[in-house]
Structures are given as C-alpha cells and as structure tokens.
Amino acid sequence: MASIAAEALAARIKAAHHIVVLTGAGVSAESGVPTFRDRQTGLWAKYRPEDLATPEAFRRDPETVWRWYEWRRSILEEIKPNPGHFAIAELEALPREFALITQNVDGLHAVAGSRNIIELHGNIGRTICSVERCVVSSWTLAGSAPPKCPNCGAHLRPDVVWFGESLPERPFIEAQDHADRCDLFLSVGTSTVVQPAASLPFMAKRSGAFVVEINVDLTPLSHVADLVVREKSGFFLPSVLELLK
Ligand code: NAD
Secondary structure, X not given: OOOHHHHHXXXXXXXXXXXXXXXXXXHXXXXXXXXXXXXXXXXXXXXXXXXXXXXXHHHHOHHHXXXXXXXXXXXXXXXXXXXXXXXXXXXXXXXXXXXEEEOOOOOHHHHHOOOOEEEXXXXXXXXXXXXXOOEOOOOOOOOOOXXXXXXXXOEEEEEEOOOOOOOOHHHHHHHHHHHHHOOEEEEEOOOOOOOOOOHHHHHHHHOOOEEEEEOOOOOOOOOOOOEEEXXXXXXXXXHXXXXXX
C-alpha cells in the first residue's frame, strides 16, 4: 500500500506545471556508487574524498588523483541505474515542464533514460586537458599517470568540478532559472551542503515552489522543505510513480 507521503507527492505532481528534480550522490547509493559521506574502502580508505577531489591535490600528486578516478570509473563499469533513476526518467515523460539537475558525475541518469540533464559537476566519463579544457577521447600512457594531452602535453584530468572550482556557467544559470520558475521542487539524495548547488532548493522555496526532500538523513533543507520523506529514493520514487499510472 502506498504511504501517505507517496500519495501527497503524487497529488502535487498531478497539479504541478513545472517540476524540477535535483539529485545528489544518494540517488546512486542503491546502485552501489559510494557517496562522499560513505566510508572509503580498500586502497582508498586512508584518503578523504574532499582531499582528492581538489585542484591542489591534482597539482601536488596528479598520479594519485588520476588513479582514484580510475578506481571510481572501474566501479561504474559494473553498475546499473536503480529504480530511483528510472522513476525520475519517467517523470520527464509527463506532459509538464521538467528539469533534472544533477550533482552526480556517474552518468546513470542518462543510462536510465533521462534526456535533458543539467550536469552541474561534469561527468566522470569525460576526460579533458587540464590546461586547454578541451575534451580528449583517446591517449597513450607513456610513463606515469596521468596521461598527457595529445595537443599540448599537459596532464589530462576528469571533466568534473572539484571542490574549490567554479561550476560551468551555462548549466548553473539554467538550473537557477528552473529553480526560480518551478512550482514543485524535489531534492533527492543530496546532503544540501555542497554550494552553490545547495542553494537551489532554497531559491525555489523563496520563489513560492512546494519543496520536497527525499533523503534517508537530516540535511540543512529538512527544516525548510514542505514535505520531508525519510526513505530511500529507489524505494520511494517508484511508489509515487505507481500512483500516477
Ligand atoms: P553527499 O555524499 O554529500 O550526500 C549524499 C546524501 O544522500 C546524504 O545526505 C545521504 O543521507 C543521502 N542518501 C544516501 N543514500 C540515500 C538513498 N538511498 N536515498 C535517499 N538519500 C540517500 O552527496 P551530494 O550531496 O551529491 O554532494 C557531494 C558531492 O559529491 C557532489 O559534488 C557530487 O558531485 C559528488 N559525488 C558524486 C557521486 C556520483 O556521481 N554518484 C558520488 C559521490 C560523490
């Protein structure tokens, strides 16, 4: 039987004209992708992700940072989207204005069938030159990692936004525009602490949207959201979609 929260959200979705979904690492947790709040395993247990995903770490020790991303990519090769990703892709198919904004770099929303995805933090599947920022799709590794850009010889790096770096301008402007105009905003599996993405649900709330948080834990948004659902997104979202059929 559907929960009261699922029924409440389904009713909001039916009445909404413009729905925005913001996702974070929690939406991929049920697929087996570790969040940054999860304890690191194996080789990487002695590092904090916040100490590796930075431009300073890359300058200091590019090989370790590159190897960490190789490890994260190797995890992703085995991984599939979960029912939460598929439910979000189904929301996009409803006849309403819709935007999916993600902080995730894992590409799982696209695999699940989402089409218009605003990727705020890049995509781990892409590699760029650390100087020219152009996308590089093939390289040869001569000597130690990371490989070098075939054009200019600088180190290659993953096309992700590291802590302390600015977000790509256009996607964030687009995300702000949707947050400002929507009437229903779902914040799913994000700790709502990494700025500036964390500002989006608050902006939506200020602009009059009904804000829903779906997260297994308390976040800074919990006290502000109109509906807080303490359930796993991969369990809760499909139950809402069922009510829309
Ligand atoms: P985060 O790790 O800070 O927070 C994850 C949140 O998800 C937590 O609040 C946790 O309580 C919640 N959560 C965990 N499992 C859940 C579930 N099954 N259902 C609902 N909620 C669940 O992640 P963040 O807020 O996205 O920010 C951290 C940064 O880490 C971002 O910049 C992101 O780019 C990066 N990151 C991305 C990935 C990925 O692409 N999958 C993985 C790790 C980190």
